[in-house]
Amino acid sequence: MSHACRGFRFGAVSAGIKSSDALDLALLECDRTASAAAIFTRNRVKAAPVVLSRARLARAGGRARALVVNSGNANACTGRAGMRDAEHTTTLAAAALGLEPEQVLVASTGVIGHRLPMDRVEAGVPRAAAALRASGFDDFAAAILTTDKRAKVARRTVQLGHSRVTMLGCTKGAGMIAPNMATTLTFVVTDARVPPARLAPALHHAAAGTFNAISVDGDTSTNDMLLVLAGGAAGNGPLRGRASVRFQEALTDLLDELAHALMRDGEGVHHVVTIRVRGARTETTARQVARRVANSPLVKTAIAGGDPNWGRVLCAAGNAGVPLTAERLDLFFDRVQLVSRGVAVTDDRVEAQAAAVMAQPSYEIVLDLNRGSAEARYLACDLSHEYVSINADYRT
Amino acid sequence: MSHACRGFRFGAVSAGIKSSDALDLALLECDRTASAAAIFTRNRVKAAPVVLSRARLARAGGRARALVVNSGNANACTGRAGMRDAEHTTTLAAAALGLEPEQVLVASTGVIGHRLPMDRVEAGVPRAAAALRASGFDDFAAAILTTDKRAKVARRTVQLGHSRVTMLGCTKGAGMIAPNMATTLTFVVTDARVPPARLAPALHHAAAGTFNAISVDGDTSTNDMLLVLAGGAAGNGPLRGRASVRFQEALTDLLDELAHALMRDGEGVHHVVTIRVRGARTETTARQVARRVANSPLVKTAIAGGDPNWGRVLCAAGNAGVPLTAERLDLFFDRVQLVSRGVAVTDDRVEAQAAAVMAQPSYEIVLDLNRGSAEARYLACDLSHEYVSINADYRT
Numbered sequence: 187m188s189h190a191c192r193g194f195r196f197g198a199v200s201a202g203i204k205s206s207d208a209l210d211l212a213l214l215e216c217d218r219t220a221s222a223a224a225i226f227t228r229n230r231v232k233a234a235p236v237v238l239s240r241a242r243l244a245r246a247g248g249r250a251r252a253l254v255v256n257s258g259n260a261n262a263c264t265g266r267a268g269m270r271d272a273e274h275t276t277t278l279a280a281a282a283l284g285l286e287p288e289q290v291l292v293a294s295t296g297v298i299g300h301r302l303p304m305d306r307v308e309a310g311v312p313r314a315a316a317a318l319r320a321s322g323f324d325d326f327a328a329a330i331l332t333t334d335k336r337a338k339v340a341r342r343t344v345q346l347g348h349s350r351v352t353m354l355g356c357t358k359g360a361g362m363i364a365p366n367m368a369t370t371l372t373f374v375v376t377d378a379r380v381p382p383a384r385l386a387p388a389l390h391h392a393a394a395g396t397f398n399a400i401s402v403d404g405d406t407s408t409n410d411m412l413l414v415l416a417g418g419a420a421g422n423g424p425l426r427g428r429a430s431v432r433f434q435e436a437l438t439d440l441l442d443e444l445a446h447a448l449m450r451d452g453e454g455v456h457h458v459v460t461i462r463v464r465g466a467r468t469e470t471t472a473r474q475v476a477r478r479v480a481n482s483p484l485v486k487t488a489i490a491g492g493d494p495n496w497g498r499v500l501c502a503a504g505n506a507g508v509p510l511t512a513e514r515l516d517l518f519f520d521r522v523q524l525v526s527r528g529v530a531v532t533d534d535r536v537e538a539q540a541a542a543v544m545a546q547p548s549y550e551i552v553l554d555l556n557r558g559s560a561e562a563r564y565l566a567c568d569l570s571h572e573y574v575s576i577n578a579d580y581r582t
Numbered sequence: 583m584s585h586a587c588r589g590f591r592f593g594a595v596s597a598g599i600k601s602s603d604a605l606d607l608a609l610l611e612c613d614r615t616a617s618a619a620a621i622f623t624r625n626r627v628k629a630a631p632v633v634l635s636r637a638r639l640a641r642a643g644g645r646a647r648a649l650v651v652n653s654g655n656a657n658a659c660t661g662r663a664g665m666r667d668a669e670h671t672t673t674l675a676a677a678a679l680g681l682e683p684e685q686v687l688v689a690s691t692g693v694i695g696h697r698l699p700m701d702r703v704e705a706g707v708p709r710a711a712a713a714l715r716a717s718g719f720d721d722f723a724a725a726i727l728t729t730d731k732r733a734k735v736a737r738r739t740v741q742l743g744h745s746r747v748t749m750l751g752c753t754k755g756a757g758m759i760a761p762n763m764a765t766t767l768t769f770v771v772t773d774a775r776v777p778p779a780r781l782a783p784a785l786h787h788a789a790a791g792t793f794n795a796i797s798v799d800g801d802t803s804t805n806d807m808l809l810v811l812a813g814g815a816a817g818n819g820p821l822r823g824r825a826s827v828r829f830q831e832a833l834t835d836l837l838d839e840l841a842h843a844l845m846r847d848g849e850g851v852h853h854v855v856t857i858r859v860r861g862a863r864t865e866t867t868a869r870q871v872a873r874r875v876a877n878s879p880l881v882k883t884a885i886a887g888g889d890p891n892w893g894r895v896l897c898a899a900g901n902a903g904v905p906l907t908a909e910r911l912d913l914f915f916d917r918v919q920l921v922s923r924g925v926a927v928t929d930d931r932v933e934a935q936a937a938a939v940m941a942q943p944s945y946e947i948v949l950d951l952n953r954g955s956a957e958a959r960y961l962a963c964d965l966s967h968e969y970v971s972i973n974a975d976y977r978t
Contacts, residue, residue, distance in 0.1 A: 231900030231908040231924075263896060265909070265925040298893040299926030408897055483879065483965070497694040500659060501804055504627030512627040513661070528627075529661040530695030569879070571967055 189323040189341055191354045192377040193217045193419035196322030198329035201310025203296070203303060204258035209329035211310040214375065215252040215283055215318055220415040222250040222291070223386040225393055227369075227410035233262035233298070234272040236409060239291040248382030250415065251289035253373065254279040254311065255330050257358075260369065262298035262408040271302045278308060282315035293411050295332055295359060295369040323375075327356035330371050334358050338447040344436040346429040349422035351378040353436055357444040359407075369409035372397060372444060378433060379418035384425055388434055389414050396441040399473070400449055400565040445565065450547075454570040457489050458548045463503075464561035465516075465554040471508045472562035475553065478506035479566070486569035494540035496524040496532070503553055514556040519543040527556075585719040585737055587750045588773040589613045589815035592718030594725035597706025599692070599699060600654035605725035607706040610771065611648040611679055611714055616811040618646040618687070619782040621789055623806035629658035629694070630668040632805060635687040644778030646811065647685040649769065650675040650707065651726050653754075656765065658694035658804040667698045674704060678711035689807050691728055691755065691765040723752035726767050730754050734843040740832040742825040745818035747774040749832055753840040755803075765805035768793060768840060774829060775814035780821055784830055785810050792837040795869070796845055796961040808837075841961065846943075850966040853885050854944045859899075860957035861912075861950040867904045868958035871949065874902035875962070882965035890936035892920040892928070899949055910952040915939040923952075 194216055201211040224243055226236050243250065254275055261268045276290040283290075294302070317325075327337040342353045355374040380388070389412070397412055414437070425433055449458045461480045466472035479485055482502035488495040496517055503510065517525035522539045524532055532540075543549050551566075590612055597607040620639055622632050639646065650671055657664045672686040679686075690698070713721075723733040738749045751770040776784070785808070793808055810833070821829055845854045857876045862868035875881055878898035884891040892913055899906065913921035918935045920928055928936075939945050947962075 229897060229900035230902075230904075230906050231896050231911075263893060263908070263921065263924060263926050265923075299921075299928065406901055408893075408900065497659060497804075500627050501625060504625035504804065505802055506626075508626070510626050512659070515627075525659065525695075527661070528659060530659050532695065 189339065189354050190320045191323070191352045191375045193417035194375045195318040195320055196326040197314045197317030197319065198322065198325040199310050199313045199317055201256070202306045203256050209325060210256055210258045211307065211314050212255045212326045212329035213252065213279060213311070213314040213318060214326060214373070216415060216417045217419070218417060219249050219251055219289070220417045221380050221382045221385045222248050223382065223389040223414050225389065225397070225412040227406045227408060229406050229408055229410070231263070231408050233260050233294060233409040234264060234268040235261055235292040235294045236411060238269065238272045238276070239293065239411065242288055242291060246288065248386060250291050251285050252279060252283055253291045253293065253413065253415070255293045255371065256302070256307065257330055257332050258296040259294060259300060259302050260296045260298040260409050261294040261302050264299070264301055267301060271304055274304060275302070275307055275311070278311040279315070282312045291413065293371055293409070295330065295371055295409055298408060323354055323356070330356065330358045332359060335451050338444060338451060340440050340443040340447070342436045342440045344432050346378065346420070346422040346425070346433060349420045351376060351420045351422055351433070353440050355440050355444050357448050359448070369407040370397070370412070370448065371409070372412040374414040374437070374440065376414070376416050377418065377420040378416050379420060379422050380416040380425055380433070385414060385416055388437055391434060392438040392441045395563065396438065396445040399563060400445050449565055449567050452567060455567040456547065456570065457544070457568045459489055459566045460548070460550045460563050461566050462550055462552045462561065462563045463555065464552065465556045465558060466560040466562070467558035469560045469562050472560050473564070474508050475503050475506040475510070475555070476562050476564035478502050479551070479553065480564040483569055486566065489544065489566065490568035490570040492541055492544040494519060494524065494537055494544060496530070499551060499553060500525065510555050511557065516554040516556060518552040520549050585735065585750050586716045587719070587748045587771045589813035590771045591714040591716055592722040593710045593713030593715065594718065594721040595706050595709045595713060597652070598702045599652050605721060606652055606654045607703065607710050608651045608722045608725035609648065609675060609707070609710040609714060610722060610769070612811060612813040613815070614813060615645050615647055615685070616813045617776050617778040617781045618644050619778065619785040619810050621785065621808040623802050623804060625802050625804055625806070627659070627804050629656050629690060629805040630660060630664040631657055631688040631690045632807060634665065634668045634672070635689065635807070638684055638687060642684065644782060646687050647681050648675060648679055649687045649689065649809065651689045651767065652698070652703065653726055653728050654692040655690060655696055655698050656692045656694040656805050657690040657698050660695070660697055663697060667700055670700060671698070671703055671707070674707040675711070678708045687809065689767055689805070691726065691767055691805050694804060719750055719752070726752065726754045728755060731847050734840060734847060736836050736839040736843070738832040738836045740828050742774065742816070742818040742821070742829060745816045747772060747816045747818055747829070749836050751836050751840050753844050755844070765803040766793070766844065767805070768808040770810040770833070770836065772810070772812050773814065773816040774812050775816060775818050776812040776821055776829070781810060781812055784833055787830060788834040788837045791959065792834065792841040795959060796841050845961055845963050848963060851963040852943065852966065853940070853964045855885055855962045856944070856946045857960045857962050858946055858948045858957065859951065859959070860948065861952045861954060862956040862958070863954035865956045865958050868956050869960070870904050871899050871902040871906070871951070872958050872960035874898050875947070875949065876960040879965055882962065885940065885962065886964035886966040888937060888940040890915060890920065890933055890940060892926070895947060895949060896921065906951050907953065912950040912952065914948040916945050
């Protein structure tokens with residue numbers, strides 16, 4: 187079954203931006219002006235499409251009609267010429283769709299430091315526009331991939347009053363695990379009617395525990411973008427009360443599925459581990475500790491090796507820059523307790539149980555600070571030989 | 583030639599704390615009360631010997647007579663029993679040397695979460711005391727090792743007025759590169775006469791650009807300790823003017839040599855790279871950017887692969903949380919310029935030159951922010967297959 191979302195059409199072509207003949211140029215159009223909310227990379231080095239799309243979204247007060255995406259070239263570190271290329275790409279899309287360039291957003295992913303091959307973009311955009319169709323989402327999701335092993339698509343439907351609402355999402359790139367600065371691009375379309383002022387907070391809330399809580403190697407790229415477009419064709423009433431809760435839950439749930447798929451698809455990833463820090467004074471400190479543990483190379487190599495080396499978890503937590511009392515720490519791998527009040531409770535039997543937990547493709551590492559009642563989680567993955575091979579040997 | 587430093591004696595034995603018959607228990611004694619300054623791990627999870635030694639140094643106003651060190655067991659995450667074990671170890675050393683326990687400091691390194699085998703410590707300490715001799719520094723330096731490939735010793739002499747002063751230092755453990763939370767222990771003895779109030783700032787100044795600016799994987803362990811003891815047997819006059827500068831330079835230079843040796847000795851380390859960030863508004867921001875680049879797994883895998891993937895350096899810098907302007911960034915690998923004002927200047931010839939730079943065992947990555955005149959440097963190393971093997975497969 188092909189995916190669809192009322193009011194949206196999708197098209198993709200192979201424009202020759204990638205060296206292979208894979209799909210590498212995609213268009214997405216809404217039949218009316220959609221509410222739009224986005225989260226962009228916080229990296230201080232931002233690619234041209236990020237700078238341009240962010241400015242346009244701000245000027246339009248969170249509204250857009252279309253999106254053009256290319257893979258194979260990030261258009262980053264390309265200076266003013268790169269900014270002109272990004273603008274020209276949207277002008278080409280606008281012309282093909284009968285829109286104004288200001289209504290079109292743009293995203294790119296791929297190698298950085300190289301100019302976009304604009305002749306190929308010029309030839310490709312009209313063809314992508316000609317390919318637009320309601321059932322084109324899978325092609326769209328395929329065209330944004332770089333070194334991903336497979337397309338990652340998720341779908342949710344939710345009843346909002348009398349209206350059945352659809353959300354379709356796709357994502358690419360496992361953080362920066364893939365070679366050469368692979369970017370996380372995530373796009374969600376929904377036929378829900380949501381004003382821009384409601385869509386932005388819903389996106390930020392949904393991202394907090396999902397895309398903003400995943401870590402492959404702790405870096406964000408020059409091109410990261412998470413965009414939600416709400417067209418409104420479902421004709422639902424105002425998002426109030428239970429409808430508002432349901433919309434939020436569905437969006438969070440959709441992003442959670444995509445975030446997990448993103449992690450699992452990372453090359454060299456065999457384990458996706460939820461780092462849950464609880465008993466913190468505040469959610470902020472809980473998140474800070476969880477992030478530190480999730481990013482620790484020593485924890486990540488232990489995950490890769492299936493080694494219940496609990497000391498590394500405590501050590502990473504102790505490096506988080508957050509007040510904690512070693513004598514209060516409890517540590518569990520799923521339900522296997524390894525540390526009680528800062529003291530190891532391991533013996534051969536416990537270690538064997540913990541090793542069995544770590545053999546699973548996904549499990550939880552739970553660290554209780556026993557200082558309060560706030561908690562947060564972060565998704566971590568293993569740091570494996572494949573990671574090093576992919577990232578050390580990529581261009582050689 | 584064996585190393586010596588007037589007023590100090592050193593002894594080491596194999597006490598059976600390690601499973602091998604390698605040296606694992608060491609003593610160091612000064613013939614008088616020495617000035618003592620130390621830098622301890624900032625990890626919130628501190629091993630018992632760190633807690634005990636820090637408290638004793640503070641109570642004594644920066645003075646000590648002796649140090650007992652064991653390898654093979656970190657005495658970390660061992661609760662109150664571990665603290666009693668650390669105290670008892672110093673009591674044993676004090677009894678063997680005719681001192682008060684308060685005059686004795688203690689350090690440990692090795693596996694964490696296991697009690698010290700106190701029967702072996704009890705048998706070993708008197709034997710180590712019996713082995714004390716002026717020429718025992720090399721044995722001492724060997725006894726503190728864990729998975730290090732070789733002992734790392736450095737020596738400086740410096741003329742202070744009419745007195746020739748000696749400094750002897752040794753170090754172990756490459757950050758946390760070695761398996762199971764390997765600790766950085768560094769000990770320096772000198773016969774210089776330096777009051778405690780002068781020794782502490784000299785140590786902190788010397789460490790800022792050396793041991794506090796190295797990164798193997800960004801974590802500090804539960805047991806890290808850097809200790810300087812100044813006995814005063816050289817009888818030099820007050821440290822003023824040129825003598826003060828010379829002492830500072832010699833101490834910094836000694837720590838720099840030890841820090842480089844530490845990095846080079848890390849298992850899986852083939853390249854030690856100086857990350858130099860210049861043109862910053864403040865030294866603090868320069869250091870923050872340099873640290874972020876040095877800790878980036880993507881930069882470190884690029885170093886391992888010899889891949890001039892300059893985009894990763896810019897990307898890591900952009901993630902440092904420091905204001906910077908992408909359009910002002912210049913990037914060099916040694917003298918090969920790869921980025922000019924934020925734009926790639928690479929072609930095949932430049933890439934080949936950069937690859938040649940990266941084939942060297944040590945080189946510089948220079949990032950100019952072009953925003954000010956402050957600079958800082960950080961030492962980085964590669965993230966290699968051996969790193970993953972050592973840390974993923976250690977206990978399996």
